[in-house]
Amino acid sequence: MLRGSGNSAAPYISSRPFNGYVGSSASFQLAGRWLVECSEGHEECRSLAGGFCPTRLVDLKRGLGLDFVKVVSSWSLRPTRETVYATLSYCWGGDQAIKTLRSTLQSHQAGIKISSLSQTLQDAIKVARSLRVEFLWIDSLCIVQDDPRDVTEEISRMSDYYENAFICISAASASSCNEGFLQPRSGNPYHHGPFELPYRGPDNSMGSIKLVTYADYSSALEPAKARAWIMQESLLAPRLLSYSYRNLAWSCRRVNCSDGGPYRPAHGWHDFKERENWRRSQREDAHSHESFSIKYWKELVQSYSRRGLTVPEDKFPALSAVAQKYAHTNSSLKYLAGLWHNTSHKCHPLFSQLFWTTPLYEFRFSHNLSFLGERYSRNLEAKSIHRSRGCLAPSWSWAAIDGPIIYEDWGDHMFEASNFKILDARVDAEIQQAPFGAVRSGWLTVKGGMREIVPSTEVAVLPSTEMVQPGVVYRPDSEEDNKDLYKIMNGRMQGWLLEVASGGGNAKSTTPHWNANMPKGLILVADRADYRRIGLFSLENERDSSFSNTDLSSYFGEPQTITIV
Numbered sequence: 001m002l003r004g005s006g007n008s009a010a011p012y013i014s015s016r017p018f019n020g021y022v023g024s025s026a027s028f029q030l031a032g033r034w035l036v037e038c039s040e041g042h043e044e045c046r047s048l049a050g051g052f053c054p055t056r057l058v059d060l061k062r063g064l065g066l067d068f069v070k071v072v073s074s075w076s077l078r079p080t081r082e083t084v085y086a087t088l089s090y091c092w093g094g095d096q097a098i099k100t101l102r103s104t105l106q107s108h109q110a111g112i113k114i115s116s117l118s119q120t121l122q123d124a125i126k127v128a129r130s131l132r133v134e135f136l137w138i139d140s141l142c143i144v145q146d147d148p149r150d151v152t153e154e155i156s157r158m159s160d161y162y163e164n165a166f167i168c169i170s171a172a173s174a175s176s177c178n179e180g181f182l183q184p185r186s187g188n189p190y191h192h193g194p195f196e197l198p199y200r201g202p203d204n205s206m207g208s209i210k211l212v213t214y215a216d217y218s219s220a221l222e223p224a225k226a227r228a229w230i231m232q233e234s235l236l237a238p239r240l241l242s243y244s245y246r247n248l249a250w251s252c253r254r255v256n257c258s259d260g261g262p263y264r265p266a267h268g269w270h271d272f273k274e275r276e277n278w279r280r281s282q283r284e285d286a287h288s289h290e291s292f293s294i295k296y297w298k299e300l301v302q303s304y305s306r307r308g309l310t311v312p313e314d315k316f317p318a319l320s321a322v323a324q325k326y327a328h329t330n331s332s333l334k335y336l337a338g339l340w341h342n343t344s345h346k347c348h349p350l351f352s353q354l355f356w357t358t359p360l361y362e363f364r365f366s367h368n369l370s371f372l373g374e375r376y377s378r379n380l381e382a383k384s385i386h387r388s389r390g391c392l393a394p395s396w397s398w399a400a401i402d403g404p405i406i407y408e409d410w411g412d413h414m415f416e417a418s419n420f421k422i423l424d425a426r427v428d429a430e431i432q433q434a435p436f437g438a439v440r441s442g443w444l445t446v447k448g449g450m451r452e453i454v455p456s457t458e459v460a461v462l463p464s465t466e467m468v469q470p471g472v473v474y475r476p477d478s479e480e481d482n483k484d485l486y487k488i489m490n491g492r493m494q495g496w497l498l499e500v501a502s503g504g505g506n507a508k509s510t511t512p513h514w515n516a517n518m519p520k521g522l523i524l525v526a527d528r529a530d531y532r533r534i535g536l537f538s539l540e541n542e543r544d545s546s547f548s549n550t551d552l553s554s555y556f557g558e559p560q561t562i563t564i565v
């Protein structure tokens, strides 16, 4: 139910129709009111910003006239507590005509004609000026794009830039910088209606209400939600003004709201779920419990892995600002190519982070051939997922995969196998000064029980053992890994199972045939003198049989020390 025309319903019905005209003066005024309410009235948002300045900013003041802006260096600005700037979060969607390069830096410092900039940048300048923010940080203008040193240094400071911005303007609806984001929204936000009905207020005055059902909308469909770089920009921004494809929305530390639409309380606002999770992970009570931090990190990484990158090598850099902030609030954790390791604590969060998988499919070897046949046909339609060629992540990092990854929600029900121990973990960054950036190589030295996979010509039947025969569920990580698994089964390659988790408790797995209570680990193949990961496995109880503890303890051999690259 929405408030209709006439205002007698206004005090009683807070939901209003969507305002799709995000470039209207009413919309600009509303954004201004949100900002004033937040910056002056919200205790928890008040301490934000002031005094901090990025290396360069775009000066929006009208000294050069309405039609010009210029790039300024922060040392020339002498920032005070009153100096605030906005950031622009947007999709490049291809190259930009106007960028700051070594050759254009000087002329950009003299002045840039606004009309020469791409439409999204022009719209952002309009919004920032209407909010009376005098400076704007835009990557394409404030980073010297053809100076690798400047790019690396500026990217490593991005967490500070976004976090200390007064507000972040998000061009969420625009898939390219040429699109702009202030045009009226054309889609119908309602599935049924609106049906306008008369409404009589308690004081007998007449107005109207509108009945609607909302059309399916998911902020996940916004172009901004599909781009990897943009995630950290919206997470770190203290205040986010989002121009979505439906309407204008606001998110700060206290309030999430939008210009029209259903009223929802501040918490649980789906459009800003990632921000809510991020905020929770950063709260004091969250990082005093390490498992919370890791739980949110896993959620973050799953959501990040669904976003696309134009340059595959950017996988770590595009997450580096968030990782840096995470390291800052969780000082006991060490960053390892997208995973976190704690060497000083009794609990090792790293082992559970190794249990990422992909929606490639399950590859099941069991006695039941017909079951396998059915699986095969379904698998043929499975989406192909590949090992990344651009990102040099170690095989045990989720970042080594181009495509979505999944973490099972086992919570506290999975335990490190008693024989398994991470002895050493190391990652070499591509550039030493950017420890959260691109990776050159990584090693994990572990000690654990291993079992060689016995080739089988009859792939559906497990090699017979003395113990009660277990089934094994194999889950290759990618198409390439799947080919390796075939080679292992054909005896053309050697493969091993490394027990990492013992399973335990009564957890119910959300994946069929993936028994949470049974031992699990990594499928490994040899890589020169070391090993590399090609997937996950889980032992499973065959129907009508069960393992005794003695069976399981002899299944994996004596613990060996190996290095996984």
Ligand SMILES: [Zn+2]
Residues within 6 Å of the ligand: 037, 038, 039, 042, 045, 252, 253, 254, 255
């Ligand atoms: Zn606020």
